[in-house]
Amino acid sequence: MRNVIELQKKLLPDLLDVMKKRYRILQYLRLRQPVGRRTLARSLDLSERVLRSEVMFLKEQNLVHIGSGGMTLTEGGENLLEGLEEVMKDVSGLSDMESQLASELNVQQAIIVSGNSDRYSWVKKEMGRACVRQMKEQLEPQDVVAVAGGTTLAAVAEMMSPDDNVSSVSFVPARGGLGEKVEIQSNTISSTMAQKAHGNYRLLHVPDQLSDETRESLVLEPGIKELLHLIRQAKMVIHGVGEAETMAARRKTKAETLESLKDKQAVAEAFGYYFDRTGCIVHKENTIGLQLDDLSSNQVVMTVAGGASKAEAITAYMKYRPSDVLITDEGAAQAMLRK
Amino acid sequence: MRNVIELQKKLLPDLLDVMKKRYRILQYLRLRQPVGRRTLARSLDLSERVLRSEVMFLKEQNLVHIGSGGMTLTEGGENLLEGLEEVMKDVSGLSDMESQLASELNVQQAIIVSGNSDRYSWVKKEMGRACVRQMKEQLEPQDVVAVAGGTTLAAVAEMMSPDDNVSSVSFVPARGGLGEKVEIQSNTISSTMAQKAHGNYRLLHVPDQLSDETRESLVLEPGIKELLHLIRQAKMVIHGVGEAETMAARRKTKAETLESLKDKQAVAEAFGYYFDRTGCIVHKENTIGLQLDDLSSNQVVMTVAGGASKAEAITAYMKYRPSDVLITDEGAAQAMLRK
DNA sequence: TCACACCGGGACTTAAAATGACCCGGTCGA
DNA sequence: TCGACCGGGTCATTTTAAGTCCCGGTGTGA
Numbered sequence: 001m002r003n004v005i006e007l008q009k010k011l012l013p014d015l016l017d018v019m020k021k022r023y024r025i026l027q028y029l030r031l032r033q034p035v036g037r038r039t040l041a042r043s044l045d046l047s048e049r050v051l052r053s054e055v056m057f058l059k060e061q062n063l064v065h066i067g068s069g070g071m072t073l074t075e076g077g078e079n080l081l082e083g084l085e086e087v088m089k090d091v092s093g094l095s096d097m098e099s100q101l102a103s104e105l106n107v108q109q110a111i112i113v114s115g116n117s118d119r120y121s122w123v124k125k126e127m128g129r130a131c132v133r134q135m136k137e138q139l140e141p142q143d144v145v146a147v148a149g150g151t152t153l154a155a156v157a158e159m160m161s162p163d164d165n166v167s168s169v170s171f172v173p174a175r176g177g178l179g180e181k182v183e184i185q186s187n188t189i190s191s192t193m194a195q196k197a198h199g200n201y202r203l204l205h206v207p208d209q210l211s212d213e214t215r216e217s218l219v220l221e222p223g224i225k226e227l228l229h230l231i232r233q234a235k236m237v238i239h240g241v242g243e244a245e246t247m248a249a250r251r252k253t254k255a256e257t258l259e260s261l262k263d264k265q266a267v268a269e270a271f272g273y274y275f276d277r278t279g280c281i282v283h284k285e286n287t288i289g290l291q292l293d294d295l296s297s298n299q300v301v302m303t304v305a306g307g308a309s310k311a312e313a314i315t316a317y318m319k320y321r322p323s324d325v326l327i328t329d330e331g332a333a334q335a336m337l338r339k
Numbered sequence: 340m341r342n343v344i345e346l347q348k349k350l351l352p353d354l355l356d357v358m359k360k361r362y363r364i365l366q367y368l369r370l371r372q373p374v375g376r377r378t379l380a381r382s383l384d385l386s387e388r389v390l391r392s393e394v395m396f397l398k399e400q401n402l403v404h405i406g407s408g409g410m411t412l413t414e415g416g417e418n419l420l421e422g423l424e425e426v427m428k429d430v431s432g433l434s435d436m437e438s439q440l441a442s443e444l445n446v447q448q449a450i451i452v453s454g455n456s457d458r459y460s461w462v463k464k465e466m467g468r469a470c471v472r473q474m475k476e477q478l479e480p481q482d483v484v485a486v487a488g489g490t491t492l493a494a495v496a497e498m499m500s501p502d503d504n505v506s507s508v509s510f511v512p513a514r515g516g517l518g519e520k521v522e523i524q525s526n527t528i529s530s531t532m533a534q535k536a537h538g539n540y541r542l543l544h545v546p547d548q549l550s551d552e553t554r555e556s557l558v559l560e561p562g563i564k565e566l567l568h569l570i571r572q573a574k575m576v577i578h579g580v581g582e583a584e585t586m587a588a589r590r591k592t593k594a595e596t597l598e599s600l601k602d603k604q605a606v607a608e609a610f611g612y613y614f615d616r617t618g619c620i621v622h623k624e625n626t627i628g629l630q631l632d633d634l635s636s637n638q639v640v641m642t643v644a645g646g647a648s649k650a651e652a653i654t655a656y657m658k659y660r661p662s663d664v665l666i667t668d669e670g671a672a673q674a675m676l677r678k
Numbered sequence: 679t680c681a682c683a684c685c686g687g688g689a690c691t692t693a694a695a696a697t698g699a700c701c702c703g704g705t706c707g708a
Numbered sequence: 709t710c711g712a713c714c715g716g717g718t719c720a721t722t723t724t725a726a727g728t729c730c731c732g733g734t735g736t737g738a
Contacts, residue, residue: 036715047698080349087347375686377684407734409685410685
């Protein structure tokens with residue numbers, strides 16, 4: 001297949017450029033619809049006039065509908081986007097990069113979406129979309145999914161949509177409060193995700209900072225205990241990865257802890273655990289819920305994280321425990337492979 | 340595969356037009372190289388300026404070499420042409436047409452090359468190329484191939500090239516003289532073909548018009564007898580089809596025979612046999628060699644004939660005895676399917 | 679050996695397409 | 709009701725494709 005496209009490229013070298021451009025427009029349109037010409041042009045770094053011509057063209061092709069409230073994809077546009085997804089990934093060389101990355105990081109499967117979420121926030125949503133697709137493929141009715149927090153996971157939740165496979169799934173937060181803002185807490189995210197999936201969810205209301213005794217007694221509470229049990233038998237765990245410094249700063253981390261993280265050269269964070277460059281745990285936030293040691297090999301761990309800036313963090317975390325699935329973006333992938 | 344191209348077409352509707360145009364240029368170039376810009380433009384029905392731009396482009400792509408004596412394909416050009424052959428056939432809808440035609444005419448396999456040999460004589464050579472490819476695929480060392488006459492078969496011979504599979508093959512004329520010019524007699528053609536294939540050949544020198552007695556005694560001559568034996572055990576028979584009228588006019592056909600052909604509404608000719616619309620033999624030229632009745636089912640009969648004008652003749656002939664392989668062109672195929 | 683046909687390539691004009699720049703009236707939500 | 713965003717119209721400018729004509733070189737056949 002790719003071979004054919006290579007041949008086509010010889011007879012029509014800018015084939016890919018044009019295809020990519022138009023595909024990108026449709027792709028972005030799908031995320032933001034309905035959206036106007038100017039906004040679209042700004043987001044895609046195209047001159048307004050150029051985008052206008054392209055849109056005109058796409059309209060001719062019956063791929064987009066132009067209404068007074070903005071442009072939307074037609075059914076044909078949706079289908080085209082779906083049908084071309086694999087092709088576009090292939091021609092962008094992402095497929096190659098995926099297998100390369102998978103073997104490099106020792107993960108079972110790597111999925112790379114094009115773009116760099118550092119530069120364009122919509123790339124995060126594309127990762128979200130990819131993640132949702134994976135979930136729908138791998139989940140079975142009645143499964144339990146443990147969901148961590150963070151902005152990336154919020155994007156995943158946002159992209160969730162109902163499906164036969166996920167409507168009877170239970171979404172639970174992976175761990176208790178970590179001092180994050182409410183929109184990116186795992187509680188919020190798992191409930192959002194459940195609602196969008198028409199699934200069930202359970203909340204884990206635990207104050208952020210607790211003394212050890214309180215925590216121990218809390219864990220014995222029947223409601224909490226049951227939920228923790230549920231979390232531990234989750235079929236799938238979905239989480240993000242952050243840069244240690246950024247994460248620590250974002251949370252109400254004590255000054256002495258910050259100092260200690262710096263001393264121990266923490267670079268990555270996931271689940272409230274902090275890791276150094278070699279993948280060793282250097283700190284662990286005290287909260288209840290899923291513990292990394294609890295993870296067994298028949299659980300599917302999906303890591304979702306992108307942006308070139310997170311490359312080092314992802315690499316470090318994967319040294320600790322390679323996930324089953326890594327969903328990342330081109331920016332991060334390139335940085336990781338360049339290393 | 341074709342599916343992908345359908346999708347591509349939605350994002351780039353003139354993809355195929357451009358590809359076809361450039362492919363056609365390379366294709367023609369392969370046949371005529373070295374050839375000049377103007378000649379090429381005239382043959383392809385392109386304005387000189389347009390062709391010039393295209394050639395400029397192809398040069399940039401390192402697909403053609405431009406020398407002082409004309410343009411030639413580079414190695415890359417050759418490879419591209421080869422690699423794209425199937426794709427181009429597919430996108431041109433020829434593949435569909437092939438299977439349609441095969442079931443319509445009841446032949447095992449139909450091969451259609453694009454173009455119409457009525458309009459462009461080089462299409463005949465493309466049929467020749469296709470025929471040669473089939474021969475190389477199906478023949479085995481030591482096989483015997485019986486070759487008929489005609490301009491189309493001459494084109495096949497011209498396109499023959501050496502190959503492991505055909506270098507030990509023997510080429511024999513299918514039948515004796517039919518009153519044709521020497522260049523398109525089966526004797527000439529089989530020897531040309533053999534030489535180009537680096538194979539062996541045997542000639543069948545028989546005067547055109549013979550009395551029955553002479554013929555009968557000739558058949559008993561040891562040399563002739565052996566050759567006739569060889570012909571009868573040919574593994575493959577390759578022949579063309581002609582329009583009855585044209586063929587009769589071209590040969591030194593007696594006036595009364597001409598009259599009889601007209602009476603019996605002969606439309607097709609092959610091997611010196613004439614057929615009417617329903618596929619019945621209405622006349623048979625008297626000469627020695629392969630007789631249609633001799634054909635057994637384990638012989639491969641390849642019919643090579645193209646041009647819209649021959650459509651009716653081909654259809655008629657196929658009603659008599661569907662060949663194993665029919666090699667024709669787009670013009671004839673369309674006409675046959677339209678019927 | 680000369681003429682002629684064919685070769686590639688340069689130069690210029692014209693036609694068409696792409697793009698940039700700016701404006702207008704409508705619509706929808708705060 | 710105001711303002712931000714919407715699609716669409718218009719026109720000058722730039723870029724690209726195409727038409728036209730010409731030139732000097734080269735090989736071949738008379």
